[in-house]
Amino acid sequence: MARISLEHIRHAYSPRAQAAGDYALKEVHHDWEDGGAYALLGPSGCGKTTLLNIISGLLQPSDGRILFDGRDVTQLSTEERNIAQVFQFPVVYDTMTVFDNLAFPLRNRKVPEAEVEKRVNEILEMTDLAGMAKRRAQRLTADQKQKISLGRGLVRANVNAILFDEPLTVIDPHMKWVLRSQLKRLHRQSRFTMVYVTHDQTEALTFADKVVVMHDGQIVQIGTPAELFERPSHTFVGYFIGSPGMNFMPVAVEGKTARVGDQTITLDNAPALAGQGRIELGIRPEFIKLGREGMPVSVNKVEDIGRQKIVRATFCGQPLSIVLGEDDEIPTDAKVSFEKHAIGIFADSWRVKNQTAGQEG
């Protein structure tokens, strides 16, 4: 177990990279606390897997250093870093039995056979594979194979960190649930540092203590699930987390007042704008009240998704989503009001701090 520090890591797949756009991973400077459960969340192609492979040593970063507990491991091989990693698609050794597959990482490291037996049996129990320990791995189903891959990642007792690269993609939904809670339990017992890459926000939010949101080769926000929801620091986080995503609309800000179209919204605090380009106001659909008071809005469509209703409306020419409870009324002449604490002002996609408090607001 170790604290993993990434110091000014950048990576380009082409050795001739010059412009920032050539980098698959723009500068990442971040510490992963010892024993933390992190999720790396972002869409396909945002650099999640690149970052993961740099941590495990499968890739050498173009620039920067990686430290484990303060020791520079940038030049060390995967094996010397003592990292476990589980990949998106199942990797099993066809010629071996399920048991031997799980024992493989231990036997390669000359772990005594009694210890191997004990560890493997624990993992077999956990992954629900105990009944097929003696079977060849070749003819198993995709999700059984992936459970073996997962098991091989978890079997070693002394790893510095366990990295998961979208490990549950091929597992069926019910089993996904079970395995995810088992991973969570395992994390609480073992306190391994775990990094879990996914593009599924539910998976990220349920697994991790801290979620790292990546977009276009850089980390845009690191926070608890609640922080990501309530105070997204980038418009991308607003869109990506939550369903439906955050509403954004162009706005003109003067002191404590924000102007959207012909409507004026008073803010709690004045945002500290410094003449940036595109200014937007962001508000989550959950923090908009629909009633008879407030600003005029025209309702286009109501989607009933069971416990909630999603209202698709137009506000000052901008699309607006609103989430209501299942029993909430939608008046004919509907008006909206925004909960002030939930309003965020974004300049060129990044959240703007408040002038007075000096904190994010």
Added chain:
Amino acid sequence: MEKTWNNKAWFLVLPVLVLVAFSAVIPLMTVVNYSVQDTFGNNEFFWAGTDWFTEILTSPRFWDALWRNLIFSAVILAIEVPLGILIALNMPKHGPGVPVCLVLMALPLLIPWNVVGTIWQVFGRVDIGLLGYFLNSLGISYNYTQNPAHAWATVIVMDVWHWTSLVVLLCYAGLVSIPDAYYQAARIDGASRWSVFRHIQLPKMKRVLLIAVLLRFMDSFMIYTEPFVVTGGGPGNSTTFLSIDLVKMAIGQFDLGPAAAMSIIYFLIILLLSWVFYTVMTQSDAEQN
């Protein structure tokens, strides 16, 4: 589901049936016909029964050629298969080296067989051949036309040069189909180079290796052109393999009956051995499941 029977389907396979009949079945039947008769020309035939078969199976000449051929095939497989795997493992998987290697590997396969024979025939000559002259000037007395061991070595080296590429290309095709994740997982699991070969690469190459072994066995067991051009079966009978012997018998001596009987025996041996290879190799696959 109910199966639809429709005899019109036979028309669809008719062209192939006709082709196979002319190219294989009819010639084979003609050979069977010859093998049970005796002829002295003038298209006169006399019933000979199984006499020719008995004669072939009791002749030391046939058994000597068969043993030579079996030893030759065994040596060829023992050299070409491991060597082919070794070369395939060391070929680059990405980058500009790939097409260069592939072309180099394909080159010997593109040369007509008699040309391969001629190349080596000249190459090994003591007076003007690069290899023969060079070896002799080093003090090694090498002469494939006089020394049976030298003739064997030349024929084997020639076959290795000619056909190892086939094994390489087949194995390479198997190797490049292995996803990177397997190698990455093996590195994470701390697998040694040997473990990676034994548990990842070899299992993935198994199917193509089966094809490679079968093709190399059948081809080497039927080898004719190259040794015929280089050594002509000599010195003495030392490199007279089954096919060379067969041609000598049929065309050199015009013993059509014995030659036909030998062809059939030869055909059955190849069929039997190929079946044995195939069964053994697919059986071990089936046992694992």
